[in-house]
Amino acid sequence: MKQSGCAAACTLALALCACHGAGPLPSGATLGGFADTEQPESYTGATLYTYMDGGADFYINQGFSVLYVRRYGRGNERFIVELFEMKDALAASRVYQNSRRPNEEKELASGCVASVTPAEIQAAKGRYYFVGRNEDPLASRSDALIELSRSVLNRLSGPCALPAKK
Numbered sequence: 001m002k003q004s005g006c007a008a009a010c011t012l013a014l015a016l017c018a019c020h021g022a023g024p025l026p027s028g029a030t031l032g033g034f035a036d037t038e039q040p041e042s043y044t045g046a047t048l049y050t051y052m053d054g055g056a057d058f059y060i061n062q063g064f065s066v067l068y069v070r071r072y073g074r075g076n077e078r079f080i081v082e083l084f085e086m087k088d089a090l091a092a093s094r095v096y097q098n099s100r101r102p103n104e105e106k107e108l109a110s111g112c113v114a115s116v117t118p119a120e121i122q123a124a125k126g127r128y129y130f131v132g133r134n135e136d137p138l139a140s141r142s143d144a145l146i147e148l149s150r151s152v153l154n155r156l157s158g159p160c161a162l163p164a165k166k
Helices: 002-017 056-061 089-099 143-155
Strands: 041-044 064-074 077-086 105-109 112-116 120-125 128-134
Touching: 056 064, 056 089, 064 143, 077 089, 077 143, 089 120, 089 128, 105 120, 105 143, 112 143, 120 143, 128 143
Parallel strands: none
Antiparallel strands: 041 064, 064 077, 077 128, 105 112, 112 120, 120 128
């Protein structure tokens, strides 16, 4: 009886830490040539601290609602996409403005400007703050990461935090 109670408690604890749910993040198969490498996860304000070691307070104070995390692969490259759903577009824009790398910005998707470095892409669109990252922090610029990020961003609704200049 003790073992089944312990197992139930462990299951409940794990369920509270991360829920399986992709939210608006599409499966790799729908993105053309990408594969899902793990189950998607989602985190709320109470569980965000289990995903991030530090930094959760910043997102919560900016109006955080839910974080969706999905891992994709193509060939030998592995990517993590984090999609922070904020209370509104202004909150997502504030997070992007605080996190972006201004000298690394370029138009990436549907007239949206994104911060693009070899290992990470950041953008805000609608109420979402997007981070696409190569799991190898020493990776060189990856066309696959750019393609993945562009595909996900084009599927999100709402205005871009920084629209491309016309």
